[in-house]
Amino acid sequence: MTTPEQDDIDARIQTYYGEAFDEHARLTTRSAQGPLEFRRTHEIIREHVPSGRVLDIGGGAGIHARALTDAGYAVEMIDPVPRHVDQARAAGVAASVADARELPFVDDAFDAAIMLGPLYHLASRDDRLRALREASRVVRPGGAVLAAGLSRYVAFGATSLGRPVPSPIPGEWAALIADGRPGPGLRFPAGHFHTAEELQAELEEADLEVVDVLGVEGPAGLFLEQAGDVGEQVAGAALIVARAASALPAIRDQSAHLIAIARVRD
Template identity: 60%
Template sequence: MAHQSEIDERVRVYYGGLFDEDARLTTRSAQGPLEHRRTQELIAEHISTGRVLDIGGGTGIHARTLRERGFEVVLIDPVPEHVTAAAASGVEALLGDARSLPFADGSFDAVLLLGPLYHLASREERLQALREAKRVTRAGGFVFAAALSRYVAFGANVLGRSVRSDAALRALWEQGVPLAGDRFPAGHFHTAEELAEEVADAALEVLAVHGVEGPSGLALEGVPADRTDLTEAALVLARATSAEPGIRDFSAHLLAVARVG
């Protein structure tokens, strides 16, 4: 397992210049708009007004959508380039870390944690981020916590390739440990059940864990973003299978919806 300080630095380098996070959710492929729309739908099922903290909010795609719906949004991210881009688009944005938030207890009606968990290698680090999200959310408010599917990560490394059995693949399958050498600075891959467990262990009430894009989301990775017909079809399937055990793990992204007691 990589040391967390190494992953933190790789996150800054990756998102600071190697990868365009803004394009990922908008123009890179049809998968991005699918992920964005379905995530926003799941959020809208639980909140309709208030103050929202977007932790690890990148360039502000989700923050801007929420602002357009009338929310007051604050974005915090560890990548300076993301903070600059978000602020330039009109989002209140500041540099910071999910594990130590510069906000008072109960400052927000809802918190989005849509990226940090899958860049944190140890369970304790992830619990720290979840506890911080809970701390700054008022009683009765909501926390939306995303993770990357372990099944999808495993499939990406074995399907269509020569069959192999080694300790690294076993660690990925059994423990969610990323394979060494990947450009993406992953810290951990979750199962839906493990994500629910960690959120509950942070003293949050888990309402559901959803597969965001649904089982056809991965197919849209190679489809142009303007194929809205295919996005709409994928949305129908994603909605129908969203919380089905097993099927939800075929989504690249998992989303836990939790409430603060």
Template identity: 75%
Template sequence: MTASRQQQIDARIQAYYGEVFDEHVRLTTRSAQGPLEFRRTQEIIRAHVPVGRVLDVGGGAGNHARALMDAGYEVELIDPVPRHVKQAGEAGVPAAVGDARDLPFEDDSFDAVIMLGPLYHLASRDDRSQALAEARRVLRIGGVLIAAGLSRYIAFGKASLGSPVPSPIPGDWLTLIADGAPGSGMRFPAGHFHTAEELEAEVTAAGLTVREVLGVEGPGGLFLETGPDAGEQVREAALVLARAASAVPGIRDFSAHLVAVAHVP
């Protein structure tokens, strides 16, 4: 029997993060965008999540979890990749292998759930809905969800800008911009690319009240990811721009990562 699309993505996730790509350095030294993404994400989390019990779902190597623990939060992490769980454990983060669609925790047991990776690795709306439903289930009333998506417009820009436009327009480009479906040639095991409005709609449909949807890195983030390191002055300018543009409809989609902030009513 042929594996389903999601089973194929899940296998690629294991190979990509387990053998090819070091998630730990992405937020630290891989590019100038990584520290910008990390700093902005931490700012957003701490602005909305009071100190308490936090579940980091798909928490990777534990960069965010460790920083929150150092700030006084009680954090547990699950991730589907054993390499990530090992790295997080070595950093002192309580971590276990797990799946966002089937959380091994009791109802109403966390003050906040951080979900910074799972939604963009899940291809179908049903799977993303299941992951969001699980997050809501383990949250207490009033508990906060921080859920990230990858921007569809940044993905389209990376695919289409900087080279001649083919004629006819490639079918992969059309399905990406219309439906958020990744192209077949991507090495990164993407499942879906969101618009800010779509991310808000999916979180709302899971029974949470969305406070805001924010762009994380801002319009300067892609330059920091792909351009030469232009120094501290440019990095600080990108941070200022990211903060200023984070909530502006349309402009927020020029961030590589979008974050929905919501709570259980």
């Protein structure tokens, strides 16, 4: 049973992704950050999942699933938003409408699962653990689970930087930086913002063996989000920095997206 808070987020997800926001464009043409995020995400996936049958949980418009299919992986995708599933199917991806907390697959059906969206749309730790345990259930022992979170510190910077700092600090600011709780009035249907350490702890509590937690876009990702067309030289430099900074504690939290890499225990 979901909470009223999560019911509200789930409804906002349908409106936001189904009517207002183009997830396909976010990873391709909206800004220079999208292609950087896409490339780094696939470098990480392919390093830790060299081949096999992959479940893309919350796969959006199917951009990642299509790229993995083209690279020789056998991919299935689920997403709660019908528009996303239609877009993915149009791109040739095997996709269906489903919820990360209740996957319609038997145990040990996949060699790996990627969760690049669900966790940051789930407000409660219990729901996030439920989704992680479902991913673990459908992946064979020794297989990989890669789960993404949105950086709490990047979210706090977006809220607080570039404006006067109130005194005392507003309660919603404190809740964001201390607990990862989104503030009111946020258009994006966020449920939670992670630190790298918290993301690791949640995977471990779901009985997954964590290999690493990495920042995806690196410290230059936010610049690329705002700067528009920066040219190949700047984009290339941002990629180099993203790779170099991905595993550094604290620095990795300057990436908008974090990815935890884990193995299903035997």
